[in-house]
Amino acid sequence: MLAALAVCTLGLGGCSSLFSDRIVDLRNAQADAALQTNNIVEAEKEYALALALAPNNDHARNGLAHVAYLHAQADIEAGNIDEAQIEINKALKYAPKDSAALDLASVIDQARIRRDVVVANFPAYKASSDVIREMLKANALSNKSIDQQLHQFNTDYDAAHLRKAIALSTDLQDEDQRVTARLGALRAQIEAGAPGETRVQSTEEVPGLLPIP
Known part of the structure; x- marks a missing residue:
């Protein structure tokens, strides 16, 4: 020690x-x-x-x-x-x-x-998003109308209500496709300005969307 x-x-x-x-x-x-x-x-x-x-x-x-x-x-x-x-x-x-x-x-x-x-592009993106949300609100009203037609059919069994419901449902399917196309276009618009992203081409050109400068 x-x-x-x-x-x-x-x-x-x-x-x-x-x-x-x-x-x-x-x-x-x-x-x-x-x-x-x-x-x-x-x-x-x-x-x-x-x-x-x-x-x-x-x-x-x-x-x-x-x-x-x-x-x-x-x-x-x-x-x-x-x-x-x-x-x-x-x-x-x-x-x-x-x-x-x-x-x-x-x-x-x-x-x-x-x-x-x-x-930088938020105003354009928000405008596109707002359009999509309004379309979804309209689709919700169409769903409600279809439900009303079915309710009336259950009351009087008139096939006219079913024909009306089918027409509304067909229109609703078309609107759903438009919503999907707009969603795809908005996503592609965002991805186009970001490095490392693969742009997904939509099957339908949707007017009204502002390009990324």
Whole structure:
């Protein structure tokens, strides 16, 4: 014991370095264990403590990069694109060549562009959406009219009510197809302005939809 103390006294720098390395290893081990139990907050804290003691420690840097990557993934799932961008920038700061982080950064970039396109064209998109909603309201009234004809048939058994119901139902089918076509056109319009999306051509050109500039 005294001998070890004497050695440390003579080589104080070496002992200090050895002690620091052991603390860094301990922090990293605790962070790894926290990750295994999905305790991301604790893992981030432990990796950060390890990195504070050893700024060039690859284990701690890669650990913090992975934690930031997980945060970014969660933000994307929650629709928080700006927060995801911040987290993925952190991940790339610690691990610039990490392939998973680079792939996710590309996904985030595309999501931001899609959002910007939607925001820029929102008035046109909303107008198209409002038209579709009005069509759906009209279809709901047609359904109600068909139900009324069937109710009257149950009262007087006049086949004229059935003929009227069939005519209304046929018109309703045509209107449903128009609604579907407009929905497809609106989706294609949005996807046309977003990178990485495949535009789906509608089977029917629908007038009144403004193109993305």
